[in-house]
Amino acid sequence: MRVAKVIGTTVSTIKSPRIAGTKLLILQATDETGEKELGKPFVAIDVVDAGVGDLVLTCHGSAARQTHITKDTPVDAVVMAVIDHLEVDGNVVFRKA
Amino acid sequence: MRVAKVIGTTVSTIKSPRIAGTKLLILQATDETGEKELGKPFVAIDVVDAGVGDLVLTCHGSAARQTHITKDTPVDAVVMAVIDHLEVDGNVVFRKA
Amino acid sequence: MRVAKVIGTTVSTIKSPRIAGTKLLILQATDETGEKELGKPFVAIDVVDAGVGDLVLTCHGSAARQTHITKDTPVDAVVMAVIDHLEVDGNVVFRKA
């Protein structure tokens, strides 16, 4: 899984019918503190009602289809948790506002 | 999923019989605004009748076989949505012409 | 699999119900000696009761669901072994304290 920040949304009228009604978020992966951006932005289905600005966990690949919302759909990434806090080497480095 | 721009097409006479009749697009991934190119071009099956110049969403891996067109085929990427607009930090950064 | 060091933990109240009760570790991949950091940190489910500071093996992708704890869950990485020692070119380069 990756630590990522929700930075936006994307809307599509023309799409595979299997993803009708899903919420598509734009995400930016971060380091283990939630502060430094890492790698390229990507798009994931939201199954935990996350919002822009939230720090979340995303899972990728076939794992992304292991939820009721994404079963048998053409999606390769899902937001599966909203992060409350991150602790590194015994110190809390991120705490949800 | 990735945000990507359709930049071309590829044609093959000699191919796995399971992909006969499919449309193969060449894509270039972009950042979350659809403007900056990111990473290497790749090829994906089109299931939403996208055209050159369209900004689309692509999904990768086993997820690419989760459509009627690509079921049980040797394909690892599919164009599964045409993007209408992208919104980042509350601003619309891309809107389909 | 990757050699990685456990560097922290993450806690989420809002999450996919299928991962309720699992322990989520933050990891940093290392080289074959366990010393040099490689690539970006990531998050994995722990199935071997590893602790912060341990050097472990992680597996990724659908393989991460091949344990009793992670079966049918939206997870793409799992800590599946704690490393006792690493031997490179005939020399022991890491030994668990």
Added chain:
Amino acid sequence: MRVAKVIGTTVSTIKSPRIAGTKLLILQATDETGEKELGKPFVAIDVVDAGVGDLVLTCHGSAARQTHITKDTPVDAVVMAVIDHLEVDGNVVFRKA
């Protein structure tokens, strides 16, 4: 899928019995014109009788097992088409000799 050039072959006597009789090609991914090399060389099973010098399409991951030759085998990449031509922005940038 990736655009790649066949650059060589590899032979193994000691191998998983499930890949006995398959042809293993060495490939170098290229850009969308087939000219510029991109990324690292890799090895794939050939199912379309491609030859050294051919520009081909390769698919990766579980998709590589979706052919009669590669079903249930430990292979993660397959050459699934020989490219006749590539068209980018309305121009033919590669045509098979």
Added chain:
Amino acid sequence: MRVAKVIGTTVSTIKSPRIAGTKLLILQATDETGEKELGKPFVAIDVVDAGVGDLVLTCHGSAARQTHITKDTPVDAVVMAVIDHLEVDGNVVFRKA
């Protein structure tokens, strides 16, 4: 698949019970000649009794579970062939000693 050199071994007492008895090798991917190191070292299960110094083929992802030894195990990489020789552009660039 990747061309890789076996550079070491790793031993774990605490591990997922499904991988008990398997041999875990540390590998370094190389270019198509077996000489130049590429990318990061990784760990794979050995199913062909390879040894340190051997040049081998590894496969990754769900393909790694397509052997009798790795079926239903949490492993994402397997050594599935020992390379006898590599031929690039008509020249033998590697031959097993």
